[in-house]
Amino acid sequence: MSAAPQAPLRLVVLGLSLSSSWGNGHATTYRALLKAFAGRGHDVLFLERDVPWYAAHRDLPEPGFCDLALYADLDGLAEYRGAIAAADAVIVGSYVPDGIAAGARVLDWARGVTAFYDIDTPVTLAALETGTCAYLAADQIRDYDLYLSFTGGPTLRRLERTYGAPAARALYCSVDPEAYPALDRPARYDLSYLGTYSPDRQPALERLLIEPARRAPELRFAVAGPQYPAGIDWPANVERIEHLPPDRHPDFYAASRYTLNVTRADMVRAGWSPSVRLFEAGACGTPVISDRWDGLETLLVPEREILLPEGPEAVLSTLRTQSEAERRRLGQAARTAILARHTAAARAADLEHVLAEARTRRGAGRPAASDLAIIGH
Template sequence: MKLVILGLSLSSSWGNGHATTYRALLRAFAARGHEVLFLERDVPWYANNRDLAKPDFCELRLYASLEELKTRWAGEVERADAVIVGSYVPDGVEVGRWAQKTARGPVAFYDIDTPVTLAKLAAGDHEYLHPELIPGYQAYLSFTGGPTLERLERRYGSPAARALYCSVDAEAYRPLPAAKRWDLSYLGTYSPDRQPTLDRLLLEPARRAPELKFCVAGPQYPADIDWPANVERLEHVGPADHPAFYAASRYTLNVTRADMIEAGYSPSVRLFEAAACATPIISDIWDGLESLFEPGREIVLALGPDEVLRTLCGTEEPARVGMAEAARTRILAAHTSAHRAAELEAHLDEAIGAAERRLETV
């Protein structure tokens, strides 16, 4: 099929998790024989930090304004077999209205931030999605599964809310031989609601165990954070360097945003990437995590610094390696980009079929 995606970013992974998600998914989707055009708003912060200007698996085009999008790309959107509008797209409400009006095929919404989106809607914040648009999206592809899908259908009128979790490119993310630089690492952009958990599960263990080594990698952390001396800071680690980053970590930490904890069933891409690299994960706790990993065997769940330090200091090496391998096996069996691309194809086929049946009844 010919698919057009209007997404936040494919060209730059700086400060967002969308780019790596789109890259893994679309590479695998193209490998299934489909053609993809990705349309991205050209903004300075991504222009200054582009790490994939010319993807080899899809066509990437930038547009400078909403008006340019409408005038230059209307034909492509109209002729596409399916169109996807992503979350956090600049002028997303207007982009969505235009896509729904222009496209002949079904238009889907791909929400990589579902709990944040729903919290915004509840507060009357329509930054990139308006409730009146949801029934017009023939599929609502959600990073969050579980009860949220029923809520999207019953409360907001989505014709078909379907889980489409993030995934991992198993060719790009794999174990690498490397010396361990850190006992515990964290890879993620600064978020105010994640910071208390990061403090509790990484910075406090670092304060209590100065003999251990830690690392926090990611942009936008405030200058006034008091980093312990044994916590190394990296401003940005590009996707190509993620496997090496995980390989240098005895354990890595997963921290989840508050809205996603409340919704549950909202796994971060770092879970899949770290597991694919055979780096054992220590995670905060939320509903649905046990459907992805078996606690105690494939992942460590921690409420506070005591559990973290007990894991870092009390786990024998065979047990650490065994947990990492078990998690990797689980991810490769069900959560690679190839699995997710097949799911996307099925969801879009479902939407195309539904659209064709509606036309037959007119």
């Protein structure tokens, strides 16, 4: 959206994690986006709650492209009150521990633009409906100047009309092409999957990888990611990798003839919710097999840039019969599309643009929350 960087901004981000990619997809998203945003001349401070499960798996303790500060608890956040107040913009992310209370402090302290960045929008909305969301209160949405969402499409209008968000804008995940290059490696797997265990993703993983593996013992498969229950019946030809840090992702994808993208159930229902793995694998030039959801065709062209088989036999047909030339063509087409439209640099420009819009709205006098139309809430 923005061809040239604006005047330098001071941005503070309260996110789930930047230092550790263990068991979450937030860290790689923040790393790519904030590295590119800082590359446009902006100053970034990332505030991360110091929790033991990430402390034990820190793979980026010193980001280099931004300042990283760890705080022990809500009281510890007060140390950064001055930085929050002085910032041109402050972003609070989804799944931040004590996120409702942390967000209330940000909304009280900040003098610049405030934004909520939802990396889990359909999950958030489902939890808001049942009153179980631990990191965002429904009545806070109208108080943030901007709602940045991993989900686009109709969900954006819902956030504005039902919850009173002054402006809801899609800010999809992205990829840093320097961190996810196309590598030439011998094929080790016919089909791979990289992702933390999630119960609502497991049926699709079963249908599109585990069952094909059972039916084709001569083919090779891999599933990388933590937290899978011990009771899963893995076929002998499925290699399990407990955790794969980001710097090993490109080699993993390069060693895969095809890789699988699987989407959480809430995100399938909402549509327009691409996974970061979709862009990372595609940037590496590895052909992607995916489940189906509305809006996917607006990101990658089915059958030309991504494959959408309906079940195990269709997956096996691709693995067994698609020519090597066609496989390479598919991977290159996906890589070309992603490098053209879905890089971190593109998202950083988008972020710059929507923050500028929000600053303009603040200058013009945003309507008070009490004046906003709240429908069906």
